[in-house]
Amino acid sequence: MPKFKEYVPLSKFSHYKIGGPARFFFEAHREKEVAWAVGEAKRLKLPVFILAGGTNLLFCDSGFDGLVLRPALTAIKAKRGGIVEVGAGVPMSELLKFAVSRSLSGLEWAGGLPGTVGGAVRGNAGCFGGETKDVIASVRSFDTKTMKVIERTAKACAFGYRESIFKKKRGTEIVLSVTMQLAKGEKKAIAASINEKIAYRKAHHPLEYPNIGSIFKNIPLHAIHKKGSPAYKAAVMTGTLSLRGSRFSVKSDPFPVVFAAKFISESGLRGVSAGGAMISPKHTNFIVNVLRAGSRDVKDLIALAKDEVSRKFGVALEEEVQLV
Ligand SMILES: Cc1cc2nc3c(=O)[nH]c(=O)nc-3n(C[C@H](O)[C@H](O)[C@H](O)COP(=O)(O)OP(=O)(O)OC[C@H]3O[C@@H](n4cnc5c(N)ncnc54)[C@H](O)[C@@H]3O)c2cc1C
Incomplete structure (x- = not known):
């Protein structure tokens, strides 16, 4: 397994470009690296913070005295019947491009939503009348207490307004992957609807x-x-x-x-x-x-x-x- 990096400036990973150094930093490209990093942090008695797109975080100038773990799990797989399996580290913008390429509808509301799938699930991100929970069939996560993988239905994720079970668990569960239920649609209409939201954001934000x-x-x-x-x-x-x-x-x-x-x-x-x-x-x-x-x-x-x-x-x- 690769080693943790040390004293990595968090401003580099913050959409705000603000933040001091992470004492330790690790990007996990496979699920088993997530488990390894959590195990190492436990052994070294380090607090762990999960960082994804860094679009909803204000890091302190003094940095983070522990391990910042970035689950860079970026696989996307389309299955039959509009089912898509997506890694937590996939940027929403990439997922939307994928949905357009396969003419899959259901995520148009997220046009221009920054950040990753994992961040969106944890906060049940929403806009333009849609919410992340609307398309979720199930979520797989890694429980850092038991060191086991859990699979939950959307109902068991207890989604609410910018809420989920993962948020309530305060970083002790790491979202690994998500199964979404999308619907077959019209490619041009899907792309136009997404672009409309992106244009609105550019004009108003x-x-x-x-x-x-x-x-x-x-x-x-x-x-x-x-x-x-x-x-x-x-x-x-x-x-x-x-x-x-x-x-x-x-x-x-x-x-x-x-x-x-x-x-x-x-x-x-x-x-x-x-x-x-x-x-x-x-x-x-x-x-x-x-x-x-x-x-x-x-x-x-x-x-x-x-x-x-x-x-x-x-x-x-x-x-x-x-x-x-
Ligand atoms: C310009 C702009 C517009 C935005 N518009 C909207 C909007 O319309 N609606 C909206 O809801 N939000 C909006 N946001 C906020 C933000 O984009 C979302 O909350 C986004 O879903 C956060 O994802 P992220 O990957 O950047 O998470 P981060 O900012 O990296 O992390 C946010 C939280 O999620 C946790 N987290 C991240 N990944 C995981 C994981 N795999 N497992 C467990 N916990 C995890 C982190 O520990 C942290 O607590 C906007 C942000 C910006 C900058």
């Missing part, structure tokens, strides 16, 4: 700067007004929420939510910066790295947004991204 997507989860409407109350019903029916002098759109995602970005802009934070980081004027739920930002700069803006939104609207913002 500040992709010109390093970023990690939406910093905060959108706010469930039921966190503001009790589900079924007259105010809740009125907001759903009109698609509009009035709160402390501001008006917010309500959308289904997949239940009624209010955009975190709107709370941030209504709190006067559009374009506010700290060090090299800035709350994007183009989309205020993005904090962009405009000038060699450090993790402290981003954390300061996260704290500022939470404080201001809570003070102005009495609403608690919750991070969608993970701070490591």
